[in-house]
Amino acid sequence: MRPFVRGDVDGFFGLALDNLVQLLLIDALCRSPYILGFSDELVRGTILPGAAISLVVGNIFYARQALKLARETGRDDVCALPYGINTVSLFAHVFLVMLPAKLAAEAAGAADPARVAWQAGLLACLGSGMIELGGSFVAEKLRRITPRAALLSTLAGIALGFISLGFLFRTFAHPIVGLSTLAVVLLVYFGRVKFKGGLPGGFVAVAVGTALAWAIGLAPAGEAPTGSAGLMLPVPVIGDVLAALSEPGMLAAYFAVIVPMGLFNVVGSLQNLESAEAAGDGFPVVPSLAVNGGGSIVAALFGSCFPTTIYIGHPGWKAMGARAGYSVLNAVFVTIVCLTGTLAWITWVVPVDAGMAIVLWIGVVITAQAFQVTPKAHAPAVVIGILPGVAAWGAVMAKNGLRAAGMGNPDRPFEEGLVAAFQGSDTWIDGAFALEQGFIFTAMILATATVLIIERKFTVAGLWLLAAAVLSAVGLMHGYRWTMGDTVLDVFAPWDHPDRLGWALGYLAMAAVLFLAPSVTEPDDAAHGP
Template sequence: MRMKPAKSAPRRLVRGDIDGFFGLALDNLIQVLLIVGLCRGVLGFSSELLYGRVLPGVALSLLVGNLYYAWTADRLARREGRDDVTALPYGINTVSLFAHVFLVMLPVKLAAMGAGQSPEQAAELAWQAGLVACLGSGLIELAGAWVADPLRKLAPRAALLSTLAGIALTFIALGFLFRTFAAPIVAMLPLGIILLTYFGGVRFGPLPGGLVSVLLGIALAWGTGLVGWDDARFAEALAPAGFYLPRLWLGDLWEGRAALGAYLSVILPMGLFNLVGSLQNLESAEAAGDRFETAPCLAVNGLGSIAAAVAGSCFPTTIYIGHPGWKALGARVGYSVLNGVAMGLLCLSGTVALVAYFVPIEAGMAIVLWIAVVIAAQAFTATPAAHAPAVVIGLLPGIAGWGALMAKNALRAAGLATPDNPLTPELAAKFRLSDTYIEGAFALEQGFIFSAMILAAVTVFIVERQFWKGALWALAGAVLCWFGLMHSFRWTATDTIIDLRPGAGAGWAIGYVLVALALLYAQWAKGRSRTDKA
């Protein structure tokens, strides 16, 4: 009897892991730099708040996920006797990062300052709200790990992807596109390198294209004077260097609990998107030849976000897209471990401030812009061609929400929307003089993630002539409106914010009910037409 050859133990670190590490670490580094830039520039976080609380939580969440997914890949490789298993890529969720900053934390900060709180107190409240949003997202991902497939079947793909695409195009892509053309000599070449690398398949010698893009951006930024040496700024960047152990912030989570209800319209859909997106990325990995167990992988994804929240981070983690790409590079298990350790040390040591000093955001933002383009393009390429109208309709609420934010930013830049010059309903009449119905934009801004899903789903079922399913989605929209989770808003001195109370969105609720009745009539007429033909 012939003996079967023993399965050889796969190597945990190979040459391709170095390429994979640079690619994944660069992606994660850009996310961390975004966190630093947005928390400091938009939210006004102090150094203690950012480096002593937020980034240690980020470090813990990245270590939890990267080490776990490396372990599962190693276990799969040993079980199947293979040396080509690639660990799932993992890191900060880009879309959630922007959603939590602009749709949860910034409104909380502005509302607090409008109520007379100091900027420092407002930043503290914004951080607490971010913790709650991150915890909520993680709990949704954890709870949904065992019911992901039914959740995925409930909503048409066009409804899910177009909503993400709306956020990607507006809150991610447009801002960085503006910034690219504000500094064209520095930012346009890195964007071109990224497009050539990821869309054109061009290689730039032995170095990953993303690294080449960032290095060129750094050289151009320093060489053209966009950034320059400043002793005071360097000393400020050096000051946070130290060692920051993650701590538990359960008391602050409890203090921020009101955000769970006030921003449920952001937290719930984003948690579901993270869940479904991670499931799709597991399917992508399986198509590339690596079949990982679904429930444990999704559960640890949720646990990573929960660990982030209790340890001080406001930003959920997720399984990244691109597993087949890392596999093609030759990355296996080691790249995930290297990424977790490197990002962990960077965040725990406070040295990310030094990296942010030497690497301006203009040098790396092309990668984030590319991610946004991929997300938006996927909404069209991964859905049936007949559903393209639904994708377009699903984009519109996100565009409207971003437009409302831009309008309010413009008002603040002009000295309005402040406690001394408050926003008032009379402002809408002035906007109408230029044929701009700004109150409609403010209505679409509230709960736009819900409304994008609902409008896209209704359109899908109209295209498919499954009118009764569209009616159910419209009625769901009516319920959300009635309780104030969608469209309803109230004026404050500095902002327009969601109005959570029964009956708050009665007018919009009636509108959705009327749409549901029209859809039910279409279903009845469809059945009657079949009867007449028979």
């Protein structure tokens, strides 16, 4: 397999756009005076260069891994695993670790609250990476006992809600750009044609989208950036990492965020590996996940507070024709953007709208794959596995709507009374908030249990539901608490929150039904069909 092929250009545009969005979020959330208020020097001189190091490590490894698999199998269609900054962890570390650390430091009269917040973020990133690294040695066992329908349907729920529907909204909000670029993407990748002259479809979509965005006034975004770009090399920040580790009570304060996010990253990366294997590229679990965790550790040691992950979307990049080169191109792109201060200029010239059709298409491909590569009889389990992810996205949309209406601030904080207000319109928002927390676990367990029920392995299905009861009892699934402008995961001991054991008891009841099923039921294929 050649290191670079034409399809790598298409894959690069999609993956680079995804990584660019994460970098924009980091820049905006960290520098905002209303959130973290970090200095330009800290963000653009330390955090972004640290993020670049972590992204280069992973992208180069996964590109080499793809080339190695191609040599071993004699194939020329192996696609490298996509890799980048974890969006869920990004928000969790900002709003559940660094912002509380900053507020606590301000209340305690600390001389530099922003630095305290940054060090707390480094600790969270380091802890997440260590959990991912350790999890790599047990993940294969989990993969062997989990049906493909469960692993892929969980990803499909994320793809359908957080990727496809989100970008579909934006497509129809700016239809001239959105629908034109969508037509290009559908034509090339579903119509299986190519542009004369060998122009990559992804390049054409972004070029057309950029031109139309400038023509109708979507670009440029605001005033031209000020200030000159300059080289900012990454520097180790081991002293700050050690300071965070030695700070009394800091690890304990954010343990309830670090552990769940680390576990979510392990499971999510495992699902992405299964998705890649379903598309024909079987990569070894231990090194793949170990490097994933190692990337997060490297990020923390060089100043970035944000873990990395194996991205969702491998089947889509592969269908575009991407192989190993798109990963290398992404590493080069991210390095240039993060080390030269050109991030603001790129986003000023090329709006997100120009490439959103590519990301929308990726979400469609992932959702379709969940049905295409699983047994036909398991289709109901795929649907069951999709629902929690879509529900979690709906909960996020509901909270965004409340914040847009002026809630989520000191004058109008989120509180328990919202539940009754929603129920007045027959919207059971407390169920949506509960589904949002730990939805990756919920989707995987429910889909697995459904597959086992379809195969009449009732006792094994009951054991999976016992696991769901345990996860619910300790708060890794469903348990949430109110903050000023959000509902967030609340890891708790069951004896401290007996009122929250309803989910655990519900799963225990489901398990009891399945344990009893062999003795109180008999096959009825004639009534229900094959």
